[in-house]
Amino acid sequence: MPTDTTLQLIDIGVNLTDSAFSKDCDEVIETAQAxxxxxxxxxxxxxxxxxxxxxxxxxxxxxxxRCTAGVHPHYSSTFDTTTRQQLWALAKEDAVVAIGETGLDFNRNFSTPEQQIHAFEQQLELACETGLPLFLHERDAHEKQLEMLSSCRDHFSRAVAHCFTGSRKELYNYLDLDLYIGITGWICDERRGTELQKLIKEIPADRLLLETDAPYLIPRDMRPKPKSRRNLPQYLPHILSKAAQLTGKEDQQLAQEVFNNSRYFFNL
Structure with a gap:
């Protein structure tokens, strides 16, 4: 794993409140910084x-x-009449830099499509009202999500398609809306990541963001292979190196580009 301490990176998506980090969260943060x-x-x-x-x-x-504040589509059934007001209050906190994780997931439908659409609509409105960017999730719901984003694109500031694994058409649909594209260790997967490996070079340099989505989506090609299947933010430099290789750039150049993109996107 690359440990070039001259690199400066921002991991735009880490699930540090997950129980996987309950025992060693501080250590995980310190190691990532190192x-x-x-x-x-x-x-x-x-x-x-x-x-x-x-x-x-x-x-x-x-x-x-820093953090986001939102309700993932899986939990849209919990979005009641008070949720929007509560999210509004959270959005005022200095630590909060985006609304989300929000969007649509018609793959597993832990909440009904109707519940998801309602919760997403409310969070879209919240992003428009607060000026905060959107941190987006989408799975098997691209057309509906695109329709909802398009209808209010003139009113929200920025949005990132977090953990993008879609098709070329879906990529360009998002880029046509001036969205940012979040790439994870999926590009390190020789089984499922081959299409994304081809597409990453088509993402404009000023639209690319990198993330681990830890503790999920550990890069499969790390050598030596980590003993634990838990993904960690310290593996972000490995994802960067793979992305740099696929885009024909030096690690340092790509690191500077995605660092600048992340700072601008989250207004850091």
Whole structure:
């Protein structure tokens, strides 16, 4: 794994409130920093986890952790009449730099499509009202998500298609809306990541963001192979190196580009 400490990276998606980090969260953060990951954006997926993310940020220096606040489509059934007001209050916290994780997931439908559409609509409105960017999830719901984003594109500031694994058509649909594209260790997967490996060079340099989505999606091609299947933010430099190789750039050049993109996107 690359450990070039001259690199400065921002991991735009880390699930540090996940139980996988309950015993060693501070150590995970420190190790990531030692590997060049200077800032981590903690993902909020429910009201409770968004609150936990804010508390986690407040325990660290503000330039180390920031977070999102939102309700993931899986949990849209919990989105009631008070949720929007509660999210509005959370969005005012200094630690919160985006609305989300929000969007649509018609693959597993843990919440009904109707519930997901309602929750997403409310969070789209919240992003438009607060000026905060959107941290987006989408699976098997591209057309509907695109329709909803398009209808209010003139009113929200920025959005990132987090953990993008879609087709070329889907990529260009998002780029046509001036969205940013978040790439994970999926590009390191020789089984499922081959299409993304071809597409990454088509993502404009000023639209690419990198993330681990830890503890999920550990890069499969790390050697030596980690003993644990838990993904860690310290592996972001490995994802960067793979992305640099695929785009024909030096690690340092790509690192500077995605660092600048991340700072601008989250207004850091």
């Amino acid at each position: 590997c060049g990951v200077s800032t981590m954006i903690v993902t909020g997926t429910t009201l409770e986890e968004s609150e936990q993310a804010i508390e986690l940020c407040q325990q660290q220096q503000p330039d180390i952790l």
